Amino acid sequence: MLARGGLRLDGLVKRFGDVEAVAGVDLELPPGKLISFLGPSGCGKTTMLRMIAGLERPTEGRVYLDDGDITDQPPHLRDIGMVFQTLALFPHLSVAGNVGYPMRIRGAQKPEIQARVDELLGLVSLHGLGDRRISQLSGGQRQRVATARALALEPRLFLLDEPLSALDANLREQLQVELRLLQQKLGITTIMVTHDQREAMTMSDLVVVMNQGRVEQVGEPLDVYRHPGSPFVASFIGRTNLIKGEASDGQVRVGDRPFHVDGVVGSGPVTLSVRPEDAHLQTTPAPERNALTGRVVFVRDLGELFECFVDCGLDDPVVVAGSPRERVDVLQGQSVSVVFPREACVVVEG
Amino acid sequence: MSEVRRPTRGSWAVLAFPLAMLTLFFLAPFAIMVATSFYHRIEGGFYEPAFEFASWQRLLQGVFLERTLFSIGICLLAGAVCIVIAFPFTYFLTRMRRRSHVALLVLIMSALVLSEVIVGFAWSVLLGRAAGISNVLVWLGVMSEPAAYQPSFLAVLLGLSYIAFPYCILALYPQLSRLDPELTEAAQTMGASPWRTFWTVVVPIGRPIILAGFLLAFVFTLGSYLIPAFLGRPEHWTLSVFISDQATFNANVPFAAAMALFLTVLSLGVVGIVTWFEGRTRR
Amino acid sequence: MRALKWVLTTFVVLFILAPLIVVAVVSFNQNRYMDFPPEGFSFHWYAELWNDVGWRDAIVTSLLVAATSAALAVVIATPMAFVLRAYDIRLAPAIFALGILPFLLPPVISALGALVFWSSLGFSGRLENIIISHAIFFSTLPLITVSLAMETMDPALPEAAQTLGANPRTSFRTVTLPLLVPSMITGYAAAFVLSLNEYIIAFMVSRFSVVTLPIKIVNDLRYGFTPTIAAVAVVFILIATTTFALFALFGNLLKFLGADPAILERER
Numbered sequence: 001m002l003a004r005g006g007l008r009l010d011g012l013v014k015r016f017g018d019v020e021a022v023a024g025v026d027l028e029l030p031p032g033k034l035i036s037f038l039g040p041s042g043c044g045k046t047t048m049l050r051m052i053a054g055l056e057r058p059t060e061g062r063v064y065l066d067d068g069d070i071t072d073q074p075p076h077l078r079d080i081g082m083v084f085q086t087l088a089l090f091p092h093l094s095v096a097g098n099v100g101y102p103m104r105i106r107g108a109q110k111p112e113i114q115a116r117v118d119e120l121l122g123l124v125s126l127h128g129l130g131d132r133r134i135s136q137l138s139g140g141q142r143q144r145v146a147t148a149r150a151l152a153l154e155p156r157l158f159l160l161d162e163p164l165s166a167l168d169a170n171l172r173e174q175l176q177v178e179l180r181l182l183q184q185k186l187g188i189t190t191i192m193v194t195h196d197q198r199e200a201m202t203m204s205d206l207v208v209v210m211n212q213g214r215v216e217q218v219g220e221p222l223d224v225y226r227h228p229g230s231p232f233v234a235s236f237i238g239r240t241n242l243i244k245g246e247a248s249d250g251q252v253r254v255g256d257r258p259f260h261v262d263g264v265v266g267s268g269p270v271t272l273s274v275r276p277e278d279a280h281l282q283t284t285p286a287p288e289r290n291a292l293t294g295r296v297v298f299v300r301d302l303g304e305l306f307e308c309f310v311d312c313g314l315d316d317p318v319v320v321a322g323s324p325r326e327r328v329d330v331l332q333g334q335s336v337s338v339v340f341p342r343e344a345c346v347v348v349e350g
Numbered sequence: 351m352s353e354v355r356r357p358t359r360g361s362w363a364v365l366a367f368p369l370a371m372l373t374l375f376f377l378a379p380f381a382i383m384v385a386t387s388f389y390h391r392i393e394g395g396f397y398e399p400a401f402e403f404a405s406w407q408r409l410l411q412g413v414f415l416e417r418t419l420f421s422i423g424i425c426l427l428a429g430a431v432c433i434v435i436a437f438p439f440t441y442f443l444t445r446m447r448r449r450s451h452v453a454l455l456v457l458i459m460s461a462l463v464l465s466e467v468i469v470g471f472a473w474s475v476l477l478g479r480a481a482g483i484s485n486v487l488v489w490l491g492v493m494s495e496p497a498a499y500q501p502s503f504l505a506v507l508l509g510l511s512y513i514a515f516p517y518c519i520l521a522l523y524p525q526l527s528r529l530d531p532e533l534t535e536a537a538q539t540m541g542a543s544p545w546r547t548f549w550t551v552v553v554p555i556g557r558p559i560i561l562a563g564f565l566l567a568f569v570f571t572l573g574s575y576l577i578p579a580f581l582g583r584p585e586h587w588t589l590s591v592f593i594s595d596q597a598t599f600n601a602n603v604p605f606a607a608a609m610a611l612f613l614t615v616l617s618l619g620v621v622g623i624v625t626w627f628e629g630r631t632r633r
Numbered sequence: 634m635r636a637l638k639w640v641l642t643t644f645v646v647l648f649i650l651a652p653l654i655v656v657a658v659v660s661f662n663q664n665r666y667m668d669f670p671p672e673g674f675s676f677h678w679y680a681e682l683w684n685d686v687g688w689r690d691a692i693v694t695s696l697l698v699a700a701t702s703a704a705l706a707v708v709i710a711t712p713m714a715f716v717l718r719a720y721d722i723r724l725a726p727a728i729f730a731l732g733i734l735p736f737l738l739p740p741v742i743s744a745l746g747a748l749v750f751w752s753s754l755g756f757s758g759r760l761e762n763i764i765i766s767h768a769i770f771f772s773t774l775p776l777i778t779v780s781l782a783m784e785t786m787d788p789a790l791p792e793a794a795q796t797l798g799a800n801p802r803t804s805f806r807t808v809t810l811p812l813l814v815p816s817m818i819t820g821y822a823a824a825f826v827l828s829l830n831e832y833i834i835a836f837m838v839s840r841f842s843v844v845t846l847p848i849k850i851v852n853d854l855r856y857g858f859t860p861t862i863a864a865v866a867v868v869f870i871l872i873a874t875t876t877f878a879l880f881a882l883f884g885n886l887l888k889f890l891g892a893d894p895a896i897l898e899r900e901r
Contacts, residue, residue: 050352055792057353074353075795076804088793092811102797105807149797159796354792357720358801368713368772369728375769376735379746386749439645442638454646455890456877461649463873465830467850468866472652475659475863482655512652523890544635573739575833576851590741594833597745607749610742617739 004066005156005189006031007052012061014047021047023213025061029206034183034190036200039210040236045193046161048210052191053159054078065156081150082159085166087142089134095121095145096130102152120148123182139167143175151186158183160192164199176202197237201225209233227346234273234348241279241318243272243340247350255313259290261345270350276321278344281308281328286337290345293337294318296330310338387607397603405608414592414609418616421572421588424503428510429567436518437560441552443519444527462516470580473509474500477581505581510574514567521563522556529555561628565621572617589613653870660863678864688861691849695829698763698845703824705768707817710775715809718783719791729780736773743770744837751838758842763835767828774827775820782816783809 007029014022022044029035037045050056052063054075062071070078090098099120100113108116121127124144134142143163150158163179164172180203183190194200200207201221209216209224209232217229228234231242245254248267252259261272286293294312301307306327309317318338330336390400408414443454476482477499487493499505529552537547553560571577575590587595589609597606661674682688713732717725735743747766756762786809794804832847839848850862 053796055353055796074800075792076798076800078796080796082793082796084789084793086787086789088787088789090790090794090808101794101799101807105797105799105803153798352721352792354795354801355719355721357716357722360801361716361720364712365716365728368709368732371709371769372731372735372772375750375765376731376743376746379743379750382749382753383742383746435641435645438637439641442642452881454642456874456881457646457649459877460870460874461653463826463830464866464869465832465847465850467830467832467847467854468656468869469652471850471854471862472656472866476652476655512648515649520890569737569739573741575741580854590739590833593741593745594837597748597837603745603749606745610745613739614742617737 004031006066007157007189007191008064008067009048009052010062010064012048012051012063013059014044014051014056015059020213022051022058025213025215027208027215027218029189029191031066031189032187033205034180034192034203035206035208036204037191037193037208037210038195038197038200038236040195042212043210044213045195045210049159049161049191049193052157053080053082079153079156080159081153081155081157083143083146083150083161083163085162087146087163087166089142089146089149091134093134094130095126095132095134095137098134098145099130099148099152101149116152120152123151124148125178140171140175143167144178147179147182151188154188156189158188158190160190162193162195164194165196172199173202179203201237207237209236211236228273228348231271231273231348234346238275239319239321240273240275241340242316242348243274243314243318245270245272254292257292258288259340259345260342261347262342263347268350271348272340273346273348274340274344276307276319278341279318279320280326280339280341281310281320281322281330282337282339283328283330283334284337287339290342291337291339292318293335296332296334296336299330299332301327308336310336312338383607384611386604387611389604389607391602391604405602405604408605409608409612417587417589417592418612420586421590422616422620424507424510424578424586424588425568425571428507428514428571429564431507431511432514432518432567433560433564436515436522436563437553437556438548440519440522440526441529441548441556444523444529445531458516458519461512462520466513466574466576467580469513470509470576473505473512473581477502477505477508500581501583501586503582503586506578506586509577509581510571513574513577514570517570518563518567521566522559525559526556558628561624565624569617569621572613589616656863656866656870660860660867662860678860679868681859681861682864682868685861687844687849688865691844691846694760694844695846698760698767698835699825699828702764702767702771702828703821705764706772706824707775707821709768709772710820711779711813711817714776714779714783715805715813718780719805719809729776732776733773735770740770740831740833744834747834748837748840758838758840760839760843762838763843763845766834766838767831768824770831770834771824771827774823775817778816778820778823779813782813786812 007027009025009027009029012022012025013020025044025048037048039045047056051058054070054073054077058071062069064070065079090101093101096114096117100117103113103116117130121130124147126141126144126148129137129141134145137145146163160179164175167175176199183203192200192203204221206218207221207224208218211232217224217233219227224233225237228237228240234240235242243254245252245259246268247253247264247270250264250266252261252264252270252272254272259272261270264270282291292312292314294310296308297311297317298309299307300309304324306322306324308320308328308330310320311317320338328336385399386397387405388401388403389397389405390402391397391405443451446454479485479496479498482496482499484493484496484499488496533551533555534544534547537551538544542550572588573590574588575594578586578588579591590613593606593609593613596602596609660678661676682692710732713728716722717729722728743766747762751757751759751762751766790808790812791801791804794808795801799807830847831845832851835843835845836848836851839845844852846865850865853859853862
């Protein structure tokens, strides 16, 4: 399949009155991939998607699709398919009516529409449900109808605005996988907005992390997880321990303890990020380097997961997590030490 | 604003038709009426363009002011009667079992579609001497001879309350049906009797719609023509009757116009004042 | 408290029913005079409604006026409700207020305005005058019902239509309008009923030349009572009750009146 749907965003800004929802975004996105716009509420991700769809006009900047400038094109002339947060299924039309709508308004003939509708319903595993009313469908089925409808005319861009947020957790995870498989099968350039980082991690080829109208980091999910570029990204994706320290000539000290960390140059305050699953809990005396001592504040033993919260005198308790095999027998109030291996320490600030 | 919500040339064109209709057939008549209030009245029911305050000055006459005060009074009273009965009734209604709930609503909606003339007629019979309540009482032996209770102040009040009542219920119904039953249940678990719960929980929560229903009834009854004309003597007539009387039988259109404008200001004024007052006492 | 509930309900039911019962009794009375207890039973007065040309004409006129003016009211109100709610227009509240105003003001004012307006144009006492004046006066009702429908509609629907390739006009025609039809019908029905019953505007505008049903009733009452009037009232009541009862049985009366959906789940 010819890879089409290469999107380029050039200096996009969107202001609503005094509020800057998107504060300057430059992105070049590869075609044929599933890209997530990930961030907390109000970070501008939905506004970005709507500007790509043509539902919002950028205050500044241009949008290019396959090198063509589409910034001034109204939504109905853009080659896109979109799934809305509320799904926006037409209540007065049946399932087949909804899915066939794009073709019907372009004047296609009934047999043609029928054939294509059947094909699409098959694609999303909704065989034979063409005559149902929307109100008779379950949440998961409605999601699939919305997907089929958006893909009816094989658009260059497939846009999804928090498509699974209305579903309960189990269904959501199931549909995440389904959508991803569908996207891979069709090879269609897909942009998905979500605030759920697990969803982004599950489905995406590329993650665009946004905060307060700006792009903080772009990269493959695992890459962004292992090498967060800022404290925000580190704590938004997965959980992390943020440790503040002081660097002098490439050496880092946290409090009065030395830390060996890769990639430190110069001097000044630094912030390190260490994932809870990379930290180790020890009841024996702490090693000299890359360790802190503290008191156990809380133990959370979920059977499948073991977590320990330790107060080491930092702003927040340090979280150490591990599988049942790594379980360490500790009591609340007990004195312990936490080890932060060198390779697990990532400099996110400074 | 979203691009899809940005008005287009086409949308303005579509809006033009209703706007033109309203301007031509509502604003224009209204403007003409304002002008007419300053016109000079000619005997025989005509009037000619002029600019004089004669009609407006008549508004200051005792007769007119008395009529105004009476109208306001009886309509406020009718509104009060309506809402005092409608509020608890609607509250109970929303908690009834489905069958009686629906049956009552059908009954009330049916009363809603009756025209004023039929309501006036029915009440005049009910309160009359020939086939009304008093006749039933005579037939039952409770009274010795039939009596007529109309035309009277009471008859007008009852008639006005009757026509406004279904509207009050319709206005109260949506919100009262949404009143969370857990609120009253919580109050009762804290020791409040149903009576106390009603006064300390339901009424305070319902204050905005009580006020809205009351104002609705007030404005509605103020506009009623047939009920006061039918069920009351001239001393019981409201401004609406007075105005149409002046316009038709007395053929003094400029004066009628002046009064009509005054009534407009009055209606909007009372609503505005009460709403403002409520907004102030809210916090 | 429970006692109060029953007392109140009984009182309200009696209050609402009392005039209706009276009128029904009178309408079946054999002789011409109202009396109680009634003498004899007759359908005579109901037959009068059809046999008497005066009554027949009045009924037909009223139905014609109501049907036409309600249609015109919907035609005026729907574009307005749509544009004001679909687009962000700064003057929207003012325009909406203008649409509400005719109905909000005491009818006498609109009646007088219409009277003055039509006479100054030289058109007096024409059927069209009543139709147009009624349409304007009652356009508030479809305006409210259609506006409400627009407000409860998912704002993403027209957006979705556009992303699927529909231009604004097609989006309105294929998505928005079909969803507005129920509210347009409701608005039509409300305007229809109110026009049928309306007296003062019709009277002042027509000035004896056009006779609608309410006008005929009032005129007849001035000259003395005939039970035919009562027969009209009973027919009205029966039609109304039947309509609402059917609606309640086959439609969703409670939801229509704005009930909380949870109420619909309660036990019978």
